[in-house]
Structures are given as C-alpha cells and as structure tokens.
Amino acid sequence: MIAKIYITFKDGVLDPQGKAVHHALKDLGYNEVSGIQMGKYLELTMDGVSREEAEIRVTEMCEKLFANTVIESYRFTIEPEE
C-alpha cells in the first residue's frame, strides 16, 4: 500500500514560510495568487498490510510523529501499490 500524507497548518496559525513565498511570488509578478498554504508531504510504502490496517497505522503515525496536532492538521490517502 502507498500512503500519501499531507500536513498543513490549521487555519489561523501563522505560516511565515508561506508568507515569504507569497511575497516572492508577488515580486516575480504572480499577482493572481491570493493565498498560500505550505506544508509537508510524505509518501510511505507499506508492506503486508490491508487498506484498513494501513489506515489505522497511518493515523497513529500522524498523531504520534508526523503532525503537531495543536497547530497542524493532516489528511491522507491509501492506494494500492502500482
């Protein structure tokens, strides 16, 4: 199974990296961009687990290790390996 995990700041949490990138885009003339959220992306390859097991395990990993759930939210998808 392949788990694709997306971690972003919760609404209202200051995102200085996103602000800096937004500023750089404005300087480069990309004025159509009105907002940016920056985050982390993880792709896990998991062996010998069913989709249901993978969902439980990935939720645990996100809560314990990947996301700081006070300020970050996460979502993920589980897909069979190609």
Added chain:
Amino acid sequence: MIAKIYITFKDGVLDPQGKAVHHALKDLGYNEVSGIQMGKYLELTMDGVSREEAEIRVTEMCEKLFANTVIESYRFTIEPEE
C-alpha cells in the same frame, strides 16, 4: 482556482530527512513501512485565471521558485475553488 503542488526528491537523490523519519518509525515499531519519501506541499489560491492559464503559471512558478529541478521533481493539480 486551487493549485495543489507536490515537490519530492528525484529517485536516487539522498533524502536525509526521509531516512531519519524512517528510522524513527522503525524505533516506534512500524516495521511495515519499507520506504519513505518526504517532500513539500503547497496549496495556492489563484484569482481570475482559467484552468489553462493556471496550469501555465503554476508550471512557471515551480520551475522558477518552488522546485530545484536538478534534484527535485514536481507535480500539481488544478481544481476549481469550492
């Protein structure tokens, strides 16, 4: 339009952050994880552009600003705003 951009290292490029996370997962007992790719995730809100224009502009932004195309590859999706 909402552009969702995923930037990851190309195959064969050393990913020390991914390695560290993989090691931490093993320590926590998640032995089913056989591989990790870590990367960046960006969500851009774009105003007043069509899907075609957004695709062209986002490709430019990725090439110029977001990705180091020597070692990183990018992909993105463009979706209408909800």
